[in-house]
Amino acid sequence: MTDTNLQLTSTITDDNKLELALREIEIPQPGENQVVIQMQACPLNPSDLGVMFGLADMTTAIQSGSADRPVIRAEVPAKFMSALKARVGKSLPVGNEGAGKVIATGSSAAAKSLMGKTVAVIGGGTYRKYLCADVRSCLEIAPGTSATEAASSFVNPLTALAMVETMRAEGHKAIVHAAAASNLGQMLNRICIADGIDLVNIVRKPEQETLLRDMGAKYIVNSSSDSFYADLTAALIATGATIAFDPIGGGKLASDILTCMEAAASRNMTEYSVYGTDVYKQVYIYGALDRGPINLNRSFGFAWGVNGFLLFNVLGKLGAQTNIAMRKRIAAEITTTFASHYTHEVSLAETLHLDNIAKYAKQATGEKFLIKL
Amino acid sequence: MTDTNLQLTSTITDDNKLELALREIEIPQPGENQVVIQMQACPLNPSDLGVMFGLADMTTAIQSGSADRPVIRAEVPAKFMSALKARVGKSLPVGNEGAGKVIATGSSAAAKSLMGKTVAVIGGGTYRKYLCADVRSCLEIAPGTSATEAASSFVNPLTALAMVETMRAEGHKAIVHAAAASNLGQMLNRICIADGIDLVNIVRKPEQETLLRDMGAKYIVNSSSDSFYADLTAALIATGATIAFDPIGGGKLASDILTCMEAAASRNMTEYSVYGTDVYKQVYIYGALDRGPINLNRSFGFAWGVNGFLLFNVLGKLGAQTNIAMRKRIAAEITTTFASHYTHEVSLAETLHLDNIAKYAKQATGEKFLIKL
Numbered sequence: 001m002t003d004t005n006l007q008l009t010s011t012i013t014d015d016n017k018l019e020l021a022l023r024e025i026e027i028p029q030p031g032e033n034q035v036v037i038q039m040q041a042c043p044l045n046p047s048d049l050g051v052m053f054g055l056a057d058m059t060t061a062i063q064s065g066s067a068d069r070p071v072i073r074a075e076v077p078a079k080f081m082s083a084l085k086a087r088v089g090k091s092l093p094v095g096n097e098g099a100g101k102v103i104a105t106g107s108s109a110a111a112k113s114l115m116g117k118t119v120a121v122i123g124g125g126t127y128r129k130y131l132c133a134d135v136r137s138c139l140e141i142a143p144g145t146s147a148t149e150a151a152s153s154f155v156n157p158l159t160a161l162a163m164v165e166t167m168r169a170e171g172h173k174a175i176v177h178a179a180a181a182s183n184l185g186q187m188l189n190r191i192c193i194a195d196g197i198d199l200v201n202i203v204r205k206p207e208q209e210t211l212l213r214d215m216g217a218k219y220i221v222n223s224s225s226d227s228f229y230a231d232l233t234a235a236l237i238a239t240g241a242t243i244a245f246d247p248i249g250g251g252k253l254a255s256d257i258l259t260c261m262e263a264a265a266s267r268n269m270t271e272y273s274v275y276g277t278d279v280y281k282q283v284y285i286y287g288a289l290d291r292g293p294i295n296l297n298r299s300f301g302f303a304w305g306v307n308g309f310l311l312f313n314v315l316g317k318l319g320a321q322t323n324i325a326m327r328k329r330i331a332a333e334i335t336t337t338f339a340s341h342y343t344h345e346v347s348l349a350e351t352l353h354l355d356n357i358a359k360y361a362k363q364a365t366g367e368k369f370l371i372k373l
Numbered sequence: 374m375t376d377t378n379l380q381l382t383s384t385i386t387d388d389n390k391l392e393l394a395l396r397e398i399e400i401p402q403p404g405e406n407q408v409v410i411q412m413q414a415c416p417l418n419p420s421d422l423g424v425m426f427g428l429a430d431m432t433t434a435i436q437s438g439s440a441d442r443p444v445i446r447a448e449v450p451a452k453f454m455s456a457l458k459a460r461v462g463k464s465l466p467v468g469n470e471g472a473g474k475v476i477a478t479g480s481s482a483a484a485k486s487l488m489g490k491t492v493a494v495i496g497g498g499t500y501r502k503y504l505c506a507d508v509r510s511c512l513e514i515a516p517g518t519s520a521t522e523a524a525s526s527f528v529n530p531l532t533a534l535a536m537v538e539t540m541r542a543e544g545h546k547a548i549v550h551a552a553a554a555s556n557l558g559q560m561l562n563r564i565c566i567a568d569g570i571d572l573v574n575i576v577r578k579p580e581q582e583t584l585l586r587d588m589g590a591k592y593i594v595n596s597s598s599d600s601f602y603a604d605l606t607a608a609l610i611a612t613g614a615t616i617a618f619d620p621i622g623g624g625k626l627a628s629d630i631l632t633c634m635e636a637a638a639s640r641n642m643t644e645y646s647v648y649g650t651d652v653y654k655q656v657y658i659y660g661a662l663d664r665g666p667i668n669l670n671r672s673f674g675f676a677w678g679v680n681g682f683l684l685f686n687v688l689g690k691l692g693a694q695t696n697i698a699m700r701k702r703i704a705a706e707i708t709t710t711f712a713s714h715y716t717h718e719v720s721l722a723e724t725l726h727l728d729n730i731a732k733y734a735k736q737a738t739g740e741k742f743l744i745k746l
Contacts, residue, residue, distance in 0.1 A: 050647035083672060087645030249671060272460030274423035275683050288671060296667040298622060299456060302658075302683035308675035310648050 003027070008127035008348060009091040010052050012076060012084050018056035020072040020352055021065070023091060028132035030106040035114050035138065037121055037131045040147035042098030043340065044351070044360050044369040045155050046247070046287055048127075052094045054087065055080040058361050063354045070352040093125025099141065099150035100131070100373070110135045118145065120153030120334075127348065129373055139331055151370060152183070152340040155311065157330045159286065160188040160338075162314045163245050164197065165322055170282065174198035176236070176244035178253055179289065180220075181208035181365050183340050189217050190337045198239035202232070202253075208365065223253065229260055236264035243282045245309065250290030254283040254306055255297045262300035276301015284309035289363060342370040376400070381500035381721060382464040383425050385449060385457050391429035393445040393725055394438070396464060401505035403479040408487050408511065410494055410504045413520035415471030416713065417724070417733050417742040418528050419620070419660055421500075425467045427460065428453040431734050436727045443725040466498025472514065472523035473504070473746070483508045491518065493526030493707075500721065502746060512704055524743060525556070525713040528684065530703045532659065533561040533711075535687045536618050537570065538695055543655065547571035549609070549617035551626055552662065553593075554581035554738050556713050562590050563710045571612035575605070575626075581738065596626065602633060609637035617656045618682065623663030627656040627679055628670045635673035649674015657682035662736055715743040 005027045011019045030036050056074040065071035076084065099120045105111040119138040121131065141150040167175050175192065177185055180201035192199040193216050200219040201212050209220045219239060221231040235241075242265075244257045258281050265279035281300060286309040296306065315323055330338050343366070346356050351371050360369045378400045384392045403409050429447040438444035449457065472493040478484040492511040494504065514523040540548050548565065550558055553574035565572040566589050573592040574585050582593050592612060594604040608614075615638075617630045631654050638652035654673060659682040669679065688696055703711050717740070719729050724744050733742045 047647070054647075084645070086639070086642050090645065092645065252666075255666070266459070269459050272457070272463065272465065274420070274427075278686060280686075285675075291671060293625075293628070294669040294671065296669070296679075298661060298664060298667065302681035303686060305678055305680035306669075307678035307680075310651075310675035313651060313653075313676060 003129065005130045006128060006348060007125060008052075008094045008351060010054060010094050011091045012054050012056075012088050014088050016076045016078055016081055018054055018072075018074045018076055020052065022069055022348060022352065025128070027130050030104055030111065030132055032106040033108045033111055033135050034106045034132055035102045035111050035119070035135060036104040037100040037119060037133060037138075038103045039098050039100040039126060039129060039131055039373045041100070041151035041373070042095050042126045042371045043152045043155075043342070044371065045096060045152075046289070046363055047155060048094055048096055049361065049363065050288075051092055053361070054084055058357060061354060061357060063352070067353075068349050070349060072352050072354070072357065093128065095125055095127030097122045097152065097154045098126035098131075098371075099147040099153065101147070103130075108135070114138060114140060117141070118147055118150060120150040122154040127351070127371060129348070139327055141331065141334065145335060148370065148372070149335050149339070153330055153334055153338070156184045156187055156340065157334075157338040158315065158326060159311050160184055160191055161326045161329070162311060162318065163188060163284075164191055164195065165318050165326075166284070166309075166314060167197070167243050169318065170243065172241070172243040172282070174200070174239035174241035176200040176202065176241045176257055178202045178244065178246040178248055178257075179365055181205075181211055182247070183368055184247075186212070186215060186341075187338055189215055194337060198241065200232070200235045200239055200241050202257075204365075211366075229256065232257070232260040233263045236261055237267065242279060243284070245284050245286055247285075247287030248289045249285045249287060249294055250292030252295045252297065254285065254294055255300075257283055258300040258304050258306075259297065273301075276303065278303050280304070282307070286310070341368065343367045344369045345372050347371070348373055376502065378503045379501060379721060380498060381425075381467045381724060383427055383467050384464045385427050385429075385461050387461050389449045389451055389454055391427050391445075391447045391449055393425065395442055395721060395725065398501070400503050403477055403484065403505055405479040406481045406484055406508050407479045407505055408475045408484050408492070408508060409477040410473040410492060410506060410511075411476045412471050412473040412499060412502060412504055412746045414473070414524035414746070415468050415499045415744045416525045416528075416715070417744065418469060418525075419662070419736055420528060421467060421469055422734065422736065423661075424465055426734070427457055431730060434727060434730060436725070440726075441722050443722060445725050445727070445730065466501065468498055468500030470495045470525065470527045471499035471744075472520040472526065474520070476503075481508070487511060487513060490514070491520055491523060493523040495527040500724070500744060502721070512700060514704065514707065518708060521743065521745070522708050522712070526703055526707055526711070529557045529560055529713065530707075530711040531688065531699060532684050533557055533564055534699045534702070535684060535691065536561060536657075537564055537568065538691050538699075539657070539682075539687060540570070540616050542691065543616065545614070545616040545655070547573070547612035547614035549573040549575065549614045549630055551575045551617065551619040551621055551630075552738055554578075554584050555620070556741055557620075559585070559588060559714075560711055562588055567710060571614065573605070573608045573612055573614050575630075577738075584739075602629065605630070605633040606636045609633055610640065615652060615654050619656055619658050620660030621662045622658045622660060622667055623665030625668045625670065627658065627667055628673075630656055631673040631677050631679075632670065646674075649676065651676050653677070655680070659683070714741065716740045717742045718745050720744070721746055
């Protein structure tokens with residue numbers, strides 16, 4: 001390995017600047033239970049962009065450096081600096097997952113068994129050429145499956161499965177999903193069809209309705225439609241869904257979902273209660289596509305909850321057995337149930353080209369970038 | 374019993390009107406395990422006003438009838454009528470609790486044992502002269518305790534105790550309480566002092582700070598102060614409180630509490646996380662003093678929850694043993710820990726006089742009405 005190792009890093013400086021760059025780092029030596037992976041493909045997930053952009057205003061971004069070693073600088077609004085103080089001056093490695101080929105291993109049997117194999121990996125800093133990872137962070141992929149196919153084996157598949165397991169653990173019988181035409185949403189749709197769970201898909205555009213309908217989705221409602229409340233309430237009555245997952249957060253969608261759930265639950269109430277029904281209604285916020293405030297209008301009684309939903313915390317709650325079962329299912333179904341679809345492929349350097357940043361920073365539903373190394 | 378029985382009732386009519394009146398009803402006959410209570414004192418709790426006013430605009434209220442049999446009519450804004458449809462045309466009895474003397478009983482030993490006793494009672498419609506109640510809805514009060522002293526034996530005492538038990542059950546170590554100078558807040562303060570639990574009291578006025586400080590409260594912060602965020606964060610660091618109870622709801626107080634909890638939790642963080650700390654932060658909304666939207670600004674990471682908190686649902690979760698222990702403690706400490714303070718006493722008829730309604734509809738902290746029958 002005489003090659004150079006490169007890592008995409010994100011740094012906030014104390015003069016309110018964000019700097020993105022490819023830094024040369026050591027090629028790592030694996031410890032006993034570790035492997036070195038030559039990374040081949042990594043998705044750009046919304047959760048990666050959070051670390052990468054660090055609340056900077058990307059409309060102010062300028063590009064310098066060379067085409068091979070681009071550097072991006074952007075302004076961080078002063079009001080966000082206190083929230084970022086723990087990372088000022090530190091070069092954070094970017095990238096939460098990806099896949100590649102194991103080119104060196106530690107001395108343990110588990111490490112050695114992965115030599116030469118294609119593995120998916122989860123862990124900080126996958127946007128680099130050579131990554132040293134613990135065996136437990138790796139998922140061995142079936143022969144014949146490419147690194148591109150395996151690149152998104154953790155974040156979206158585990159999140160979608162964790163939603164279903166949370167629904168079961170908390171006693172709900174059907175699910176509502178917002179921004180449902182996303183890669184994650186399509187995955188959740190496939191899981192729910194396979195497992196016989198009713199899923200109410202909320203989308204914003206007619207073409208997203210068509211996309212999901214063509215994938216076999218039964219309940220699709222369009223939040224841009226004049227009949228959204230009536231449509232959503234009808235779907236909630238049909239499915240009995242009382243748990244929702246929303247990656248948007250800002251605005252009043254969570255509130256609208258709770259209101260329609262309450263309308264569905266109270267439709268047969270014969271006794272009036274000032275407190276609303278005793279049907280417990282839950283919305284989990286798992287993203288921040290809209291960073292604005294969440295506005296909850298109080299028209300859904302007192303039996304409700306709105307909670308943050310963060311994959312790593314949720315996996316901890318679900319327990320080891322469920323976690324192992326999830327990983328097995330993902331490995332077995334990575335090209336079917338858990339297949340991801342990418343609309344753009346870029347090199348590591350191209351990831352830091354302004355024209356690409358302008359596209360993936362929008363986080364538009366239906367658009368997804370893959371970094372090919 | 375040749376007396377007339379009277380019940381304060383609240384009716385919404387389909388022409389968008391609220392009507393409050395005293396209706397003559399039958400003097401009840403007790404069933405086997407029931408008692409008839411001559412009601413003597415009932416508090417006007419915020420939860421009673423919800424049923425009583427039914428979202429009507431009380432600034433439009435007019436009074437008719439006689440001084441002894443007043444009738445109040447007010448307009449219900451058209452936009453609320455769909456939320457009220459289950460109660461249109463029904464005369465709802467008002468009053469969730471009170472105390473009085475048992476004047477007749479059913480044949481069971483438990484019922485007979487209460488004959489002639491002063492009891493507190495929980496159950497719909499206590500604003501009446503004679504109430505028939507199940508023995509299980511009654512709490513026998515120690516000899517020498519008056520009905521006035523026992524009038525508020527359930528709603529506030531059980532709510533305050535349920536907050537402490539919820540804190541314990543969910544693994545928190547200290548409590549934040551908003552609108553903390555209320556009768557309920559004072560009660561919670563006494564429980565926390567007795568049980569050695571740190572309590573952060575949020576108030577809005579200097580005189581409320583003084584009131585609570587004179588009652589031994591250690592942590593008091595004023596949300597009207599310029600240093601509110603710093604004061605609250607300091608109190609959260611000192612106490613480690615990660616659960617809050619808020620009767621206000623509307624506005625951004627819940628959001629501010631979560632933000633300060635996150636600031637307290639992250640003060641020692643050495644590693645930056647775009648997701649915030651993994652310290653779970655909880656706000657329970659147990660009232661609607663401000664009916665406006667709850668605005669959650671997302672500056673507190675992903676480990677958080679905002680949930681409705683309704684006494685009856687919470688008691689169900691806490692289990693029978695805890696419920697029995699709570700009732701015993703209330704009966705033993707009704708004139709000390711669980712003492713209520715009333716600023717106004719009115720007769721049943723005076724409850725429906727406009728000048729009184731104007732006062733108690735404000736739900737001002739520190740003002741509380743007692744109906745003496």
